[in-house]
Amino acid sequence: MTIPKQTNRRKELVTIAAGLFKQESFDRTTVRMLATATGIKSGSLFHHFKDKEEILVAVIEGGLETSIEVINKQTKNIKLADQRLFAAIYGHLMTLHGENKDAHIVSIIEWKSLSTLSKSHLIQLRDEYEGIWQGIIEQALDAKLLEGEAHLLRLFVLGSLNWTIQWFKPEQGLDTEQLAHNFYHSLTHQFITK
Amino acid sequence: MTIPKQTNRRKELVTIAAGLFKQESFDRTTVRMLATATGIKSGSLFHHFKDKEEILVAVIEGGLETSIEVINKQTKNIKLADQRLFAAIYGHLMTLHGENKDAHIVSIIEWKSLSTLSKSHLIQLRDEYEGIWQGIIEQALDAKLLEGEAHLLRLFVLGSLNWTIQWFKPEQGLDTEQLAHNFYHSLTHQFITK
DNA sequence: TTACAAACCAAGCAAGCGCTAGGTAATAAA
DNA sequence: TTTATTACCTAGCGCTTGCTTGGTTTGTAA
Numbered sequence: 001m002t003i004p005k006q007t008n009r010r011k012e013l014v015t016i017a018a019g020l021f022k023q024e025s026f027d028r029t030t031v032r033m034l035a036t037a038t039g040i041k042s043g044s045l046f047h048h049f050k051d052k053e054e055i056l057v058a059v060i061e062g063g064l065e066t067s068i069e070v071i072n073k074q075t076k077n078i079k080l081a082d083q084r085l086f087a088a089i090y091g092h093l094m095t096l097h098g099e100n101k102d103a104h105i106v107s108i109i110e111w112k113s114l115s116t117l118s119k120s121h122l123i124q125l126r127d128e129y130e131g132i133w134q135g136i137i138e139q140a141l142d143a144k145l146l147e148g149e150a151h152l153l154r155l156f157v158l159g160s161l162n163w164t165i166q167w168f169k170p171e172q173g174l175d176t177e178q179l180a181h182n183f184y185h186s187l188t189h190q191f192i193t194k
Numbered sequence: 195m196t197i198p199k200q201t202n203r204r205k206e207l208v209t210i211a212a213g214l215f216k217q218e219s220f221d222r223t224t225v226r227m228l229a230t231a232t233g234i235k236s237g238s239l240f241h242h243f244k245d246k247e248e249i250l251v252a253v254i255e256g257g258l259e260t261s262i263e264v265i266n267k268q269t270k271n272i273k274l275a276d277q278r279l280f281a282a283i284y285g286h287l288m289t290l291h292g293e294n295k296d297a298h299i300v301s302i303i304e305w306k307s308l309s310t311l312s313k314s315h316l317i318q319l320r321d322e323y324e325g326i327w328q329g330i331i332e333q334a335l336d337a338k339l340l341e342g343e344a345h346l347l348r349l350f351v352l353g354s355l356n357w358t359i360q361w362f363k364p365e366q367g368l369d370t371e372q373l374a375h376n377f378y379h380s381l382t383h384q385f386i387t388k
Numbered sequence: 389t390t391a392c393a394a395a396c397c398a399a400g401c402a403a404g405c406g407c408t409a410g411g412t413a414a415t416a417a418a
Numbered sequence: 419t420t421t422a423t424t425a426c427c428t429a430g431c432g433c434t435t436g437c438t439t440g441g442t443t444t445g446t447a448a
Contacts, residue, residue, distance in 0.1 A: 009395075025306065027221040031436060044396045046437065112219065148380035152373075156380055159357025160350045167349055179346075186342035186350055189383055203425075225406060238426050240407065 010048050013038050018059045018102035026056055026113045057118045063103030064125040067095050071132050081143035086192045088136045090180040092161050097168060097176045108162050145188045204242050207232050212253045212296035220250055220307045251312045257297030258319040261289050265326050275337035280386045282330045284374040286355050291362060291370045302356050339382045
């Protein structure tokens with residue numbers, strides 16, 4: 001029988017799965033690889049999850065929830081439009097390149113691997129995250145930091161940031177905060193005032 | 195035996211494969227699906243390609259070559275920095291959302307599915323394409339259209355544009371040219387002068 | 389010490405995968 | 419009309435995949 005949810009063991013498995021899904025992709029990660037990495041036999045995985053997809057759902061769910069927490073925390077006590085925008089950019093990049101990045105990355109690149117049913121459930125979390133961004137962008141538009149249409153801008157901005165998964169390695173010279181500053185500058189044509 | 199290259203039949207197969215790879219992803223496209231879609235039996239595929247990966251390589255190679263052709267053609271007789279930048283943006287979006295888009299899309303999202311060997315060959319084409327973009331961005335920086343560092347800007351811009359694969363559908367109100375204009379505006383904070 | 393659920397193992401099944409071998413049909417040049 | 423080449427089919431092999439079943443160990447609380 002599948003366990004309700006959220007046991008400690010289950011969380012451990014999800015964390016390890018996130019790492020493998022990110023490294024190898026969901027399709028190329030076999031249940032045997034997951035089992036070896038977690039130190040159990042492949043059949044025992046199905047005591048915790050009813051099937052392989054449920055593992056992916058758990059990973060993505062965790063990734064999205066963390067992202068929402070981070071952006072809320074980052075922008076919570078900030079009022080000024082420019083600082084809010086920068087905080088959101090930096091927060092987003094942190095969830096992609098800081099610690100525990102795997103789950104958020106997987107939630108972005110493996111979205112297509114989800115079944116229609118799982119998507120319809122997780123889409124709420126994604127909408128919530130995008131809604132927060134939408135507000136920040138609109139505020140930045142009002143403050144004349146940005147130009148264009150809010151909805152498209154959000155897609156352009158998040159696209160750019162998400163794409164950093166493909167090329168950015170924090171070890172190589174530039175760190176995540178510097179990257180955030182560079183992006184903010186190229187986006188707004190201004191420097192952030194501290 | 196595998197045929198040297200570039201027979202007509204092979205081209206047909208590559209085009210059909212591009213469509214499936216885009217729709218289903220490389221991993222989830224089986225040789226049997228490819229065979230059915232092309233109207234032959236699965237074994238016959240290996241008369242044209244030595245293995246499944248060679249099909250992917252052919253698709254990506256074609257996609258990259260077309261992209262290079264398009265951007266060269268688009269920016270060929272244009273001198274002004276703003277118009278060159280817009281032409282590159284529009285050209286890139288055309289290869290992603292216009293006709294024969296599949297191959298270019300696959301070349302972007304299935305890069306990770308390539309073997310190290312195949313990558314080392316195709317990387318030349320990718321470098322060539324990115325080099326062209328680099329020049330256009332530098333020229334735009336000189337003309338004060340953009341702000342920031344050229345290398346990072348190229349990654350930000352192409353990231354945004356590539357990300358449109360995930361959400362842009364030309365049928366839904368906005369067409370590709372309008373999208374290009376919107377992006378140009380949000381990026382440069384200016385409108386293009388015709 | 390018993391009781392019971394949670395966590396795991398051993399063994400393997402059915403299905404699907406990429407790919408091969410050996411033969412046949414179509415096309416066209418000699 | 420022969421010969422060669424290209425294109426395809428038939429049949430299936432060997433392997434890996436996700437997942438199941440039935441039994442065993444471990445932890446915990448009464």
